Amino acid sequence: MDRESSWAAIERQRLAIAGLLTELTPEEWAAPSLCAGWRVRDVAAHIALTPQPMPLRTLLAAGLRARGDYNRMIDRLTVAHAKHPVAELVSQIRDQAASRRLPGPTNYRNILFDIIVHGQDIAIPLGRTLTTEPAAVAAAATTAAGIGRPIWDAHRLDGLRLRATDIDWEFGAGREIRGPVLALLLLVTGRTALRHELTGDGTDFAIDRLTRSRRAPAPHERAANS
Numbered sequence: 001m002d003r004e005s006s007w008a009a010i011e012r013q014r015l016a017i018a019g020l021l022t023e024l025t026p027e028e029w030a031a032p033s034l035c036a037g038w039r040v041r042d043v044a045a046h047i048a049l050t051p052q053p054m055p056l057r058t059l060l061a062a063g064l065r066a067r068g069d070y071n072r073m074i075d076r077l078t079v080a081h082a083k084h085p086v087a088e089l090v091s092q093i094r095d096q097a098a099s100r101r102l103p104g105p106t107n108y109r110n111i112l113f114d115i116i117v118h119g120q121d122i123a124i125p126l127g128r129t130l131t132t133e134p135a136a137v138a139a140a141a142t143t144a145a146g147i148g149r150p151i152w153d154a155h156r157l158d159g160l161r162l163r164a165t166d167i168d169w170e171f172g173a174g175r176e177i178r179g180p181v182l183a184l185l186l187l188v189t190g191r192t193a194l195r196h197e198l199t200g201d202g203t204d205f206a207i208d209r210l211t212r213s214r215r216a217p218a219p220h221e222r223a224a225n226s
């Protein structure tokens with residue numbers, strides 16, 4: 001997907017997530033998401049924060065407090081923002097759905113995979129359905145599969161071939177894993193919620209490796225920021 005079609009898909013996904021969030025009960029807002037260590041509320045806060053780039057000074061200070069750990073820094077900033085009222089988080093997501101502002105050294109390709117994955121982080125554990133576009137998911141999967149440090153182990157997909165069954169998309173070489181491209185995207189980002197949709201001799205091997213390579217916020221970090 002090119003830049004314009006990617007931004008259009010990002011806007012649609014943000015609006016769809018905002019719509020879903022308006023339906024949630026207080027219990028659902030507090031429910032665990034697929035994103036390790038985060039509640040649905042925390043994921044919503046992360047989505048709301050993305051189009052609101054912080055000043056460089058703020059980011060540097062947050063990075064120092066996190067001792068240079070990128071994932072810890074994101075966790076702390078997100079949990080702090082999650083203290084906003086849920087109605088405000090929804091409004092931020094909806095009002096900034098078309099925003100093209102980017103946080104830090106990132107690009108629209110990263111934003112595309114981030115919004116698709118985090119939408120599923122909310123929807124799947126709540127038993128909700130959040131529609132995705134196969135072409136956008138395939139583009140997101142390509143981006144996510146190529147990302148290494150500081151997010152994931154750069155070699156986590158070595159020896160694996162991912163092949164989508166619902167769109168013409170594949171990545172890598174080696175033991176094969178087949179399934180819908182959304183299930184593959186979630187697997188690449190360390191999520192096993194759609195494991196039942198995957199087949200192939202590389203599936204169990206990949207699940208073990210990919211889930212171990214994904215760092216979850218430590219409990220003491222969450223307690224310190226709640």
